[in-house]
Amino acid sequence: MNLKSTLLTSFGLLALLVAIPTISTLSAQEAEPKQEVRGRLPAHWNDIVTEDQKKEIYKIQHGYQAQIKKLELEIAKLEAAMEDEVKSVLTDVQLTRLKELIEEEELRRKKNEAAKEAAKKALSGS
Numbered sequence: 001m002n003l004k005s006t007l008l009t010s011f012g013l014l015a016l017l018v019a020i021p022t023i024s025t026l027s028a029q030e031a032e033p034k035q036e037v038r039g040r041l042p043a044h045w046n047d048i049v050t051e052d053q054k055k056e057i058y059k060i061q062h063g064y065q066a067q068i069k070k071l072e073l074e075i076a077k078l079e080a081a082m083e084d085e086v087k088s089v090l091t092d093v094q095l096t097r098l099k100e101l102i103e104e105e106e107l108r109r110k111k112n113e114a115a116k117e118a119a120k121k122a123l124s125g126s
Contacts, residue, residue, distance in 0.1 A: 036055070039062065
């Protein structure tokens with residue numbers, strides 16, 4: 001094969017590799033029936049509400065989700081601003097030490113996670 005046919009073959013294979021997942025994704029999306037709105041009932045509600053009430057509750061919850069997400073983002077921004085302002089009170093030496101303490105805590109956390117994972121594997125016989 002010459003260079004031109006090799007390039008065309010490679011390009012064709014690449015196009016095929018890109019097209020197959022796209023086509024299968026589109027087919028899967030078309031095949032999926034419209035999903036019901038789902039939510040989460042408060043504790044003990046499942047025992048006292050009807051299926052129709054559940055559906056209505058889930059719709060209500062869904063209606064508030066966008067507002068809740070927006071407020072959660074705003075809270076996160078406010079908390080970050082507060083943390084920055086609080087840190088501005090510290091000296092450079094205190095900020096350095098704070099960073100060291102946070103890094104030490106992260107290292108401890110990673111060691112604990114590794115130890116838990118090793119114990120889990122030992123118990124499962126893996």
